[in-house]
Amino acid sequence: MALVAAPDRACARDLAIPSCTLAEAIDIIARGTGASIGTTNPALLRRRIASKRVSGGVDNMLRQILGNGVMLRRLGGDSWLIVGLRRLEAEPVSALIPMRPPEPGGAAIVVARSRSDAALHAFPLTARVMPGAMIDAAAAMRGSDALADRVALVSGTHLGPGRDKLFLRGIADSSFAGTRAATVAPYLGEQRLTYRAADPGLLPLDLEQVEVLPGPHGTLYGAGALGGIVRLQPRAPDLGEASARGWGGISATAHGAMGGDLGGLANLPVVEGQLGLRVLGYRSDAGGYIDDTARGDKDVNRVRTTGGRLALRYRQGDWTADIGGAVQAIRSHDAQYAQPGTGSGAAGALERRSGVAEPSSDHIALASATVRRGGGPVHVSATVGAVEQRMDQNYAATARDGGAILYRQADHASLVTIEARAWREPGDGPGWMGGVSILSSRARQIRSVLPESPGDRLRVRNDNTELSAFGEVTLDAGPGLSFTGGLRLSRMTLDGDALGKLDSFYFSREQQPVSVARSETRLLPSLAATLKLHGKGRAYTRYERGYRPGGVAGGIVSRKFASDRIGTLEVGLRDVGTGPLEWDATLAWSRWRDVQGDLLTPVGLTYTENIGDARLFSADVTGRAQVTGRLQLLGAAMVVRDRLHPLEYLRDGSRSLPNVPGLSLRGEARYRLPLRAGRSLGLGALVVHEGVSHLGAGANLDLRQGGVTRLDLSGRLELDRAVVALSVENLLDARGDRFALGNPFTLRAGAQTTPQRPRTVRLGFEAGF
Numbered sequence: 001m002a003l004v005a006a007p008d009r010a011c012a013r014d015l016a017i018p019s020c021t022l023a024e025a026i027d028i029i030a031r032g033t034g035a036s037i038g039t040t041n042p043a044l045l046r047r048r049i050a051s052k053r054v055s056g057g058v059d060n061m062l063r064q065i066l067g068n069g070v071m072l073r074r075l076g077g078d079s080w081l082i083v084g085l086r087r088l089e090a091e092p093v094s095a096l097i098p099m100r101p102p103e104p105g106g107a108a109i110v111v112a113r114s115r116s117d118a119a120l121h122a123f124p125l126t127a128r129v130m131p132g133a134m135i136d137a138a139a140a141m142r143g144s145d146a147l148a149d150r151v152a153l154v155s156g157t158h159l160g161p162g163r164d165k166l167f168l169r170g171i172a173d174s175s176f177a178g179t180r181a182a183t184v185a186p187y188l189g190e191q192r193l194t195y196r197a198a199d200p201g202l203l204p205l206d207l208e209q210v211e212v213l214p215g216p217h218g219t220l221y222g223a224g225a226l227g228g229i230v231r232l233q234p235r236a237p238d239l240g241e242a243s244a245r246g247w248g249g250i251s252a253t254a255h256g257a258m259g260g261d262l263g264g265l266a267n268l269p270v271v272e273g274q275l276g277l278r279v280l281g282y283r284s285d286a287g288g289y290i291d292d293t294a295r296g297d298k299d300v301n302r303v304r305t306t307g308g309r310l311a312l313r314y315r316q317g318d319w320t321a322d323i324g325g326a327v328q329a330i331r332s333h334d335a336q337y338a339q340p341g342t343g344s345g346a347a348g349a350l351e352r353r354s355g356v357a358e359p360s361s362d363h364i365a366l367a368s369a370t371v372r373r374g375g376g377p378v379h380v381s382a383t384v385g386a387v388e389q390r391m392d393q394n395y396a397a398t399a400r401d402g403g404a405i406l407y408r409q410a411d412h413a414s415l416v417t418i419e420a421r422a423w424r425e426p427g428d429g430p431g432w433m434g435g436v437s438i439l440s441s442r443a444r445q446i447r448s449v450l451p452e453s454p455g456d457r458l459r460v461r462n463d464n465t466e467l468s469a470f471g472e473v474t475l476d477a478g479p480g481l482s483f484t485g486g487l488r489l490s491r492m493t494l495d496g497d498a499l500g501k502l503d504s505f506y507f508s509r510e511q512q513p514v515s516v517a518r519s520e521t522r523l524l525p526s527l528a529a530t531l532k533l534h535g536k537g538r539a540y541t542r543y544e545r546g547y548r549p550g551g552v553a554g555g556i557v558s559r560k561f562a563s564d565r566i567g568t569l570e571v572g573l574r575d576v577g578t579g580p581l582e583w584d585a586t587l588a589w590s591r592w593r594d595v596q597g598d599l600l601t602p603v604g605l606t607y608t609e610n611i612g613d614a615r616l617f618s619a620d621v622t623g624r625a626q627v628t629g630r631l632q633l634l635g636a637a638m639v640v641r642d643r644l645h646p647l648e649y650l651r652d653g654s655r656s657l658p659n660v661p662g663l664s665l666r667g668e669a670r671y672r673l674p675l676r677a678g679r680s681l682g683l684g685a686l687v688v689h690e691g692v693s694h695l696g697a698g699a700n701l702d703l704r705q706g707g708v709t710r711l712d713l714s715g716r717l718e719l720d721r722a723v724v725a726l727s728v729e730n731l732l733d734a735r736g737d738r739f740a741l742g743n744p745f746t747l748r749a750g751a752q753t754t755p756q757r758p759r760t761v762r763l764g765f766e767a768g769f
Helices: 022-033 042-046 058-066 346-350
Strands: 002-004 014-017 036-039 052-055 070-076 079-085 128-131 154-156 166-168 184-188 207-214 228-234 243-253 258-271 275-286 303-316 319-332 360-373 378-398 404-424 431-450 456-478 481-502 514-532 538-548 551-553 559-561 564-578 581-600 606-626 631-646 663-674 680-694 704-718 722-729 760-768
Touching: 014 022, 022 036, 022 042, 022 058, 036 042, 042 079, 052 058, 058 070, 058 079, 166 184, 166 207, 166 228, 431 481, 456 551, 481 551, 514 551, 514 559, 551 606, 559 606
Parallel strands: 036 079, 184 228
Antiparallel strands: 002 036, 014 052, 070 079, 128 207, 154 166, 207 228, 243 258, 243 760, 258 275, 275 303, 303 319, 319 360, 360 378, 378 404, 404 431, 431 456, 456 481, 481 514, 514 538, 538 564, 551 559, 564 581, 581 606, 606 631, 631 663, 663 680, 680 704, 704 722, 722 760
16 A cells, blocks of 8 residues: 655645656545545555645645546545555556656555555665656666665676675675575565575566565574675556567666667556556677687677566456566676786786686576455455575686686575564554564585596585564654564574585595584564654664574585674664755664675685674765756765774784675766657756775775776656666776676686676667557
């Protein structure tokens, strides 16, 4: 359900509504009347509304812009809910194409962190919610980088698509996706995507919105959410109208190869108002730009991504059932790192000498089903889902006898989740939510060497099962003041082992298997307070805890590692208005115990260790300003100060957590010029800056990286049924070093860099039907 909050004293009863989306019209009515207006169908918010003047009560105004077929429900006082439309008029096809995002002062967007489908403004937490329309086809081809480009809270590694890790608000453990649980829990809708695996890099296409919720969020989400949550919320099937959209583009990269992308989606109401189907398919070929001078090959790091989604929705009365699935495959033909000094001239930073290809791939498949019941004071929901992910990596390496070998690592992760919850929104009484969940994670890692040898195979296994009961309650304590408390009780079992050896790297005797089998019980509390300020503004404070289970890891000698845990206190302001500017700000303090991190042996093998304790402080601010009716400005900044207290043998290295830039900046400008016959021209500019960070803990990973800046430009000519788009990524053709690692086995032989993609120009076309 999407809600809009408005100033309490507003009392206008005669309003002028311009030609706009329903989301914008609702915002005008809410601000003018002081009402709170929501809808159970967020897809309606994209509907185009003709200009007109409305008057009377809120219900009359809504009927005047939506027709007498609109179904309304009064929630109490001046709060209204748009349940749906009995008969949908034909919607212009151009409205199906994301021409521009909702204005920042528009409808507040539903955020699912609360696990209760309530509006963002009601909860005491830091959240960045981005409409899916802000990510066009060109930006979506960047995968998870498209999120980091627009949200300063997000950072990550840059080893390659499908192999990277995401971090939120500086909660970063290491540069490698190893055998431990991730710090960030990514979701597609209600389904968690990973547990002990890398970020799958799903292309953010056809989304309703993206939610970035820095953590920890242990109370409601359990283990592995100590860094936070990133949720891609897909657009649900529209049960009222058939539609289709297609797009394609061709791109050219300076100093590199050509590329292209294409995709399409279709929405089909099978039974109008009850049953609908939505299908998405896509393919992207990113041209390479790294040359391997040892082999004489150019542009070796080309990447192909193919995937699709399918969603089925059934609605009967207050009940809604959603069944969905998604698949994606990423194939990188070679690694994307360079070796400074390998070549000469302007393209010298885009070359290396490896002598052998280092391909990688990532495949993910998932399916989920959710049943919900709304309509009354108490809502219920149940979700079941399963995910399979496989990642393969290849690295050129040198054996202990000096011979050339190829190291291979295969990671296979499976995840099954079941959750049921019930909740009641705050209103005429306390709001509450309670639920139970089961999470089963199975992770396998196999390390081997080519040419094959019986003494070169190491297998690592980590299996987790988490049984949890959780709840949260919100109590009003006075005018505008509320308190929220929550608790999660979890029973975690861990069963893991490591068996084998890698004789090509170390002369070793047969190792005894290392195994671990234990159970532990965890209590994860949270406590928060919210104070309503003038208008939509809120002040809040929150304390919450999170943790990750331990496990077994390989290395010179296979070993166990313990669980780590974190507690965070944050205070913040949200939706504070100052003239045309609306802004949010947060301060957060974290204490992280027994940090799990991956390190490198002298020859380049990774292993997991509890590297020490850490303290972090972060400050972030975001701003949104509708300067004129045509010009919108967006900005964000984050500063992180952290201190790692490492183990004795790691004290010669950096005392900072890895991959944590001290300063992150984002700036975006959007301009929309109306033309004749309903056409328009949209222009955009995006600036991204990532400050300096370090690769990892210990002397051999104390490598400087980051300090990069990029400028992108875009333009969109919106016609009646089509869009012609032109975009330029990295206009200034800046290089920089995003990540100081490409191959851990050759890192000791010389510096490695991961340059930004050189200037890339894309010409695209979109059409709706």
